[in-house]
Amino acid sequence: MDSLTQALLGATVGEAVLGNKIGRKASILGALGGTLPDLDVLIQSSMSTVDGVLFHRGPSHSITFALIASMLFSWLALKLQKKTSVSYQNWFIFFFLVIFTHPLLDAFTNYGTEIFWPFLDARVAWKTIFVIDPLYSIWLLIAVVFLLFYGKTNNIRKRVAMWALVLSSSYLLLTVYHKYHVDKNVTGYLEHRNESYDRIMTVPSPLCNWLWTVVIDKGDHYEAGYFSMMIAEQDFRDVIIPKNAPADWMVNEEELRGVKHFANDWLQYKKEEGGKMIVNDIRFGPMLGWYNPESGFIFSFEFKKSENGVIVKQNDREPEGNIKEELGKLWSRIWSTDINK
Incomplete structure (x- = not known):
């Protein structure tokens, strides 16, 4: 998906996971973590044409990268945020979710995402949603705008974030049904004509x-x-x-x-x-x-x-x-x- 949507998703997930403990930092760190995998474009630009298109949505979009990055950032956060009550386990869950939801969402698009790198050399592409879809992103945008202006750290912020994730995820599930419907009708049409x-x-x-x-x-x-x-x-x-x-x-x-x-x-x-x-x-x-x-x-x-x-x-x-x-x-x-x- 587009970088703005990934940042919105990371911010909303971050708020849902740790917003009640670290306040607005959860949204900010979530947005940064949500865009982290796409920084592979900085390396891609120095590669050959073919290597570049293969590298994008490659290693940085894998579960391996999400696990390693989460361990590293969790250790750093624990060192830098000693005054909070957030444990290493809480930080790890936070960073893993804001980072890995990025390639997971990308896998629903058409480009192909190497989620299982380096264990499987295959690009996962479920092809259910276009890379820019306002009906997916709008709920996340509304939530993030609310979170920017509603400064109190309480359950209201978390409920808004959770509802945004429920609505955007429900739409994503609708796209899965749409693809099932299209595939069924297309194959049925061709089989009926014996093509x-x-x-x-x-x-x-x-x-x-x-x-x-x-x-x-x-x-x-x-x-x-x-x-x-x-x-x-x-x-x-x-x-x-x-x-x-x-x-x-x-x-x-x-x-x-x-x-x-x-x-x-x-x-x-x-x-x-x-x-x-x-x-x-x-x-x-x-x-x-x-x-x-x-x-x-x-x-x-x-x-x-x-x-x-x-x-x-x-x-x-x-x-x-x-x-x-x-x-x-x-x-x-x-x-x-x-x-x-």
């Missing part, structure tokens, strides 16, 4: 959990489109994306294996002039949505052969099209399969 496929991916669309992206792997191509929670019967395929094949010179390269691992092999290959190959990670879709697939993919990598091996860089360009118009199409698609209504 064969290799695999299906369903992910929530930007900012809204009532509209979902559906991508079907048909072997030599993908079929992609939208499924709305608000429509009873619908076809969810709007565009066909050819897979193509990687160039021979890049098949055995470590960089390509890294991108495949990162994207779980949801890739499309496009040959460009000058011998370059564009590798698109289609999990996040085009920048302006599947109604405008030529707008460029959100995660796209350029591979180029050189005398020293393969050079890879992540494409960083502005979307080609009208953002406002494309967002309007997505809003219309929630209510109708005719986006021109």
